Amino acid sequence: QSALSQPASVSGSPGQSITVSCTGSSSDIGLYNYVSWYQQHPGRAPKLLIYDVVNRPSGVSNRFSGSKSGNTASLTISGLQAEDEAAYYCSSYSGSATLYVFGSGTEVTVL
Amino acid sequence: EVQLVQSGAEVKKPGESLRISCKASGYDFTNNWITWVRQMPGKGLEWVARIDPSDSYTNYSPSFRGRVTISADKSISTAHLQWSSLKASDTALYYCARLSWPSKVRIDSWGQGTLVTVSS
Numbered sequence: 001q002s003a004l005s006q007p008a009s010v011s012g013s014p015g016q017s018i019t020v021s022c023t024g025s026s027s028d029i030g031l032y033n034y035v036s037w038y039q040q041h042p043g044r045a046p047k048l049l050i051y052d053v054v055n056r057p058s059g060v061s062n063r064f065s066g067s068k069s070g071n072t073a074s075l076t077i078s079g080l081q082a083e084d085e086a087a088y089y090c091s092s093y094s095g096s097a098t099l100y101v102f103g104s105g106t107e108v109t110v111l
Numbered sequence: 112e113v114q115l116v117q118s119g120a121e122v123k124k125p126g127e128s129l130r131i132s133c134k135a136s137g138y139d140f141t142n143n144w145i146t147w148v149r150q151m152p153g154k155g156l157e158w159v160a161r162i163d164p165s166d167s168y169t170n171y172s173p174s175f176r177g178r179v180t181i182s183a184d185k186s187i188s189t190a191h192l193q194w195s196s197l198k199a200s201d202t203a204l205y206y207c208a209r210l211s212w213p214s215k216v217r218i219d220s221w222g223q224g225t226l227v228t229v230s231s
Contacts (some may be wrong), residue, residue, distance in 0.1 A: 002155050032216070034217060036217040036218070046156070046218075047221070048217070048218065051211070057219070093217070097173050099158065100146070101158070102148075102155055102156040102157065105155045105156075
């Protein structure tokens, strides 16, 4: 069982906005502003999309944005495109012995 | 360009030993900690262990401590993950990855993954 909880799937039509939630605890998301989001296409390695809750690495589209409130982080994809169809994982640095915790993953489907 | 190139897929029998590798290039290997992440078939990501290549200081997830050994050889910019006695439950895709510098709070680059299959 993953330490962080994500919905199994989220879907939307092209051009729409969708939000993927990630719920943790006061030992990880609630304690640190070190939430990251990764995109994983089938058969590929994950790719860093968002770090430190709200920051995008160079080269990542500004259609991806992150936020946090309490123990829950969120990833919003605006202007949904077919290429956004992938699995999305959240991750947080943790104050527990398991230093890095991940979510169970959310499959995003573009209808 | 940062690259982490992992060794190829492995098929082993229960009880056998195994070492998989991850060769880094495009940056100073001793600047960033290396970590390993497991992805079991159809499942999510799990943190395994991390190592500081500059002095080989390590940390393990409680779930994996005693089951695997992480190591690094800075002379050839390569990290390893090894098992002394594999179990069927070790079947998974294993990613090596680079932790951010200097904070070490996130993964910023990933290898392509090494599929380990353990079956009698």
